[in-house]
Amino acid sequence: MQARNLTLILISLLLLWSIGCGTLQTSNWVGFTDDLGTGSEINPAQGFFNWRGEVEVRLTKADDPDWNPQNPPQYPYAGILMRFRRTGKAVDISDSEGLVIVYKLDGRVDLVLHQANVSAGREYRLELPPQDDFARVYFSWELFQQPTWVDPPTPMDLGQVVGIAFMNSAQKQSTAHLTISRISFPE
Numbered sequence: 001m002q003a004r005n006l007t008l009i010l011i012s013l014l015l016l017w018s019i020g021c022g023t024l025q026t027s028n029w030v031g032f033t034d035d036l037g038t039g040s041e042i043n044p045a046q047g048f049f050n051w052r053g054e055v056e057v058r059l060t061k062a063d064d065p066d067w068n069p070q071n072p073p074q075y076p077y078a079g080i081l082m083r084f085r086r087t088g089k090a091v092d093i094s095d096s097e098g099l100v101i102v103y104k105l106d107g108r109v110d111l112v113l114h115q116a117n118v119s120a121g122r123e124y125r126l127e128l129p130p131q132d133d134f135a136r137v138y139f140s141w142e143l144f145q146q147p148t149w150v151d152p153p154t155p156m157d158l159g160q161v162v163g164i165a166f167m168n169s170a171q172k173q174s175t176a177h178l179t180i181s182r183i184s185f186p187e
Contacts, residue, residue, distance in 0.1 A: 079167030107176025
């Protein structure tokens with residue numbers, strides 16, 4: 001009888017934990033930085049979850065270089081990516097009207113929608129508003145835009161989404177401190 005009660009308690013705790021974490025699963029998060037040696041880094045480099053089960057990370061990136069059309073520069077970057085599937089295959093989220101994030105942020109970070117059919121740098125994105133305390137914020141898909149230099153634009157295809165990323169988007173060297181407690185996709 002005691003073993004059965006313990007099992008029920010453990011199942012209940014796991015269920016409550018999974019509801020509280022939303023879509024935040026540890027195995028689906030990866031960090032990425034440039035290989036330019038300019039000081040871009042992620043802290044911590046892996047294991048982004050704090051003791052409360054939130055994703056917490058500092059994203060530091062170097063200054064953007066000056067543009068030179070004869071010798072296009074490589075740009076520094078630092079970010080984290082939440083893949084919807086561990087395999088990296090696309091999923092269909094077209095039933096959702098946008099996404100809701102509960103987060104706090106000090107610094108400049110872009111929320112980037114990774115689609116299977118859009119190459120790096122050309123993804124749809126928006127700048128997250130900084131917030132001192134946790135707040136629930138809804139972002140409709142209409143708010144996401146490709147960079148203005150993308151020509152021709154690639155249509156947004158919510159049936160081919162691989163994941164979402166959070167990237168330090170400041171043009172000058174800076175560190176952004178981001179903590180995410182929940183991500184959901186309302187229908």
